[in-house]
Amino acid sequence: MKKLLVSAFALLLSVGILNAQEAKNYPTIPDNISVKSLDGTTVQTSTFHNDGKPFILSFWATWCKPCLRELNTIKEVYEEWQEETGVKIIAVSIDDARAASRVKPMVNGNAWDYEVYIDQNQDLKRAMNVVNVPHTFIINGKGEIVWQHTSFVEGSEEELIELVKKVMNGEDISESK
Amino acid sequence: MKKLLVLLGVFVVTVQVQAQALLGGQVTGNFQIDAQVSKQDSSIGAEDVPQKLLSNVFANLLYTNGGFSAGIRFESYLDPLLGFNSQYKGAGIANKFMSYQNEMIDITAGNFYEQYGSGLIFRSYEDRNLGLDNAMMGVNVKVRPIDGILLKAMVGKQRYYWDYGKGLVRGIDGEFALNSLIKGFEESKTRVTLGAGFVSRYEDDQTILANDEYKLNLPLNVGAGSFRMDLAHGNWGLQAEYAMKSQDPNVLNNYIYKWGDALFVSASYSKKGLGINLQAKRIDNMGFKSERTATGEMLYINYIPAMSKQHTYALMALYPAITQVNGEMGIQADVTYTIKKGTLLGGKYGTTLKLNYSQIMSIDKQALNDSTSIGQKGTDGYTSDFFKVGDELYYQDFNMEISKKLSSKSKLNLTYAYIAFNPVMENEQGDIHYNNVVVADYTYKLNNKNVIRGELQWLKSNIEYFDEDKRSGDWLMALVEWNFTSAFFVSVSDQYNYNGSKNHYYNVSVGYTHNTTRFQLGYGKQRKGLLCIGGVCREVPASNGLTFSLTSSF
Structure with a gap:
């Protein structure tokens, strides 16, 4: 029985992989989920775009140290990135009522130039299958999720921008680490 | 366990392949497996685990096709990890x-x-790490009739482990963005933005005795309403919400008939490089559950x-603030x-400073009359002067943090906190703990x-160390972590209760991340204590x- 299951699993897995390779249909970011901008306005995720260029979508929270390290590290190179590639960062905070009103002062206090939203009910977090923060996505010009990653350490921002450049050149990065 | 995983894998892949091949649309999902092997250790109070292996598993599957989506969540607790309620024991489709x-x-x-x-x-929300999930089971509707108006309505029951609570919960809410609604204001x-909401709970009558002679006359319907506003003007912001709850005698408030209310106000000013936030809140008898008992x-x-x-x-979180739903008044300031870089203090890369102060006190409570004690069962409980701060300190925290990039290769973070903690928040007796905590992070x-x-x-x-709590006394902690890109890490740490139990809590862990797959293995000792997220806490043995x-x- 166990053997049978394992082989069935292997078979299905290979079918799954074959299927994925043939189709290569990336999931897209959800359309109609509401998040709040920092001035309290409700914004639909259908407005998440970067004029046909890729953008980075990063989930974070005020209490998440690696998230703050990621956003602070990128801050130092963000201007350079934008000049070089035109990439944009959308940072989505999953803070609840305890810290949601501290998000805007924190964003400004840290001098971040990102587009920031608050996903207080975590609708977007659930729809995008985010388990832990930081969780970072690269979205291509068509709104497709071409790459995603959890966790951050200093230095991984360089990998991130290299991947964005590849996406701009139309390369497939789904197998990249 | 192994069989279960294989089955799970088969299921996930089958559904994914089938759905994508036959129906179009997309299938996404996530899963999380946590397992634990713990042995008896009387020095830290770790008890024997007869099952040897404990595990919690979550698997979410989400199917979307245009505007349609459907999802299921499989959960298994065979048996639940230490610290999770034993009523979780079991496996099945939870949501x-x-x-x-x-x-x-x-x-x-369905669940929402x-x-x-x-x-x-x-x-209604979930926090897996706390083992908390009060998902609703019912129907939720949101309508945007015109730009600037969002109306919500819902009905359902709340999840209670593998069952649902007895109370029926209904609610409506409206949110109005005036900038979209008023001509010339766009x-x-x-x-x-203004908003208002109303929620009510219905629960069947039951017999609860006020004393030997009288049975309480319980309200079957309990309502709670709130008004809120969100103002923003350039660098300034103001948010406020006021809520009231009708008579709701329940086990949390010792079955008193006083109305509850809550006020939350937050003001902020921020510009590039500076953010200031001030908050105040007052909570009075606001424990609101879908079952009285x-x-x-x-x-x-x-x-x-x-x-x-x-x-x-870790050591700053040793004494966390815990919400007192029966009454508290608090303030917080955060800067x-x-x-800027290039200045004397900013140095080559700039320096970030954070200051935070919070203080949480009891509320004023006065007896109704000479013959009734404060909070007496079956009475209106007490009277309270809204603006008067109570005498008892629950929690106080002053902390500051300096973050500085020293060179292109190194960063230093220094944090200091002064934390006063009243054990009454945990329903324990004892003196207030006053702690000084210093952390250097390089x-x-x-x-x-x-x-x-x-x-x-x-x-x-x-506070001098006392044996049963395994927390009091003085602590030292050291941690070293090596990361090879964001893919691999090893960390070694030790928490030492040097002036107290003399216990060492050492830990070694390794982790590997590939895209969104993260694997972590740890070995060591875990102190008994509270795991708290957002003021909600769970006792972890x-x-x-x-x-x-x-x-x-x-």
Whole structure:
């Protein structure tokens, strides 16, 4: 029985992989989920775009140290990135009522130039299958999720921008680490 | 366990292949597996685990096709990890939903999570690490009839482990963005959003005795309403919400008939490099559950977070603030300031300073008359002067943090906190603990791929060690972590209760991340204590052994 299951699993897995390779249909970011901008306005995720260029979508929270390290590290190179590639960062905070009103002062206090939203009910977090923060996505010009990653350490921002450049050149990065 | 995983794998892949091949649309999902092996260790109070291996598993599958989506969540607790309620024991489909959404309407049938305003009257949410899930089972509708108006309505019951609470929960909410609704106000620098909500709970009558002679006359329907506003004008912001709850005698408030209320106000000013936030809140008798007799963290209809900074360094989080739903008054001030680079204090890279202060006190409570004690069962409980602060200090925290990039390779973070903690928040007796905590956190980048990080933490307490709590006394902690890109890490740490139990809590862990798949293995001792997120806490027993964790999303 166990053997049978394992082989069935292997078979299905290979079918799954074959299927994925043939189709290569990336999931897209959800359309109609509401998040709040920092001035309290409700914004639909259908407005998440970067004029046909890729953008980075990063989930974070005020209490998440690696998230703050990621956003602070990128801050130092963000201007350079934008000049070089035109990439944009959308940072989505999953803070609840305890810290949601501290998000805007924190964003400004840290001098971040990102587009920031608050996903207080975590609708977007659930729809995008985010388990832990930081969780970072690269979205291509068509709104497709071409790459995603959890966790951050200093230095991984360089990998991130290299991947964005590849996406701009139309390369497939789904197998990249 | 192994069989289960194989089955799970087969299921996930089958559904994915079938759905994509036959129906179009997309299947995404995530899963999380946590397993634990713990052995007896009387020095730290870790008890024997007869099952040897404990595990919690979550798997979410989400199917979307245009505006349609459907999802299920499989959960298994065989048996639940230490610290999780034993009523979780079991396996099965815990959550399921179908929903349809377009620009105007959003309707969900099945399990859903929702929140009105800041959650003072209603918030259904989950926190896996706390073992908390009060998902609604019912119907949730959101309508946007015109730009600037969002109306919500819902009905359902709350999840209670593998069952549902007895109370029926119904609610409506409206949110109005005045800038979209008033002509000529669209482009104004002032943004105004107003909102109001109402939630009611119905529960069948039951027999609860006030004393030997009288049975309480229980209200079957309990209502809670709130008004809120969100103002923003350039660099300034003001948010406020006020909520009231009708007579709700329940086990949390000792069956008193007083109305409850809550006020939350937050003001902020921020510009590039400077952020200031001031908050105040007052909570009076606002424990709102979908069952009168329910205790513990489940079945809360509303959500009242602690008004203090959520610390993440281990020793700073040793004494956390815990929300007192029966009454508390709190203030918090928070400042973030970045000193520009190129200045004397800013140095080559700039320096970021953070200051935070919070204080939480009891509320004023006066007896109704000479013959009734405060909070006496079956009475109106007490009277309270809204603006008068109570005499008892629950929690106080002053903390400051300096973050500085020292060179292109190194960063230093210094944090100091002074924390006063009243054990009454945990329903324990004893003197207030006054702690001084210092943390140094240093990161060094050897090259583009190798990063070393170290932490030193010191906690000095005024309280002499007493045996049963395994927490009092003074602590030292050291941690070293090596990262090879974001793919691999090893960390070694020890928490030492040097002036107290003399216990060492050492830990070794390794982790590997590939895209969204993260695998972590740890070995060591876990102190008994509270795991708190957002003022909601769970008691975690001591353990000594192996932990294994695997998360992935696709």
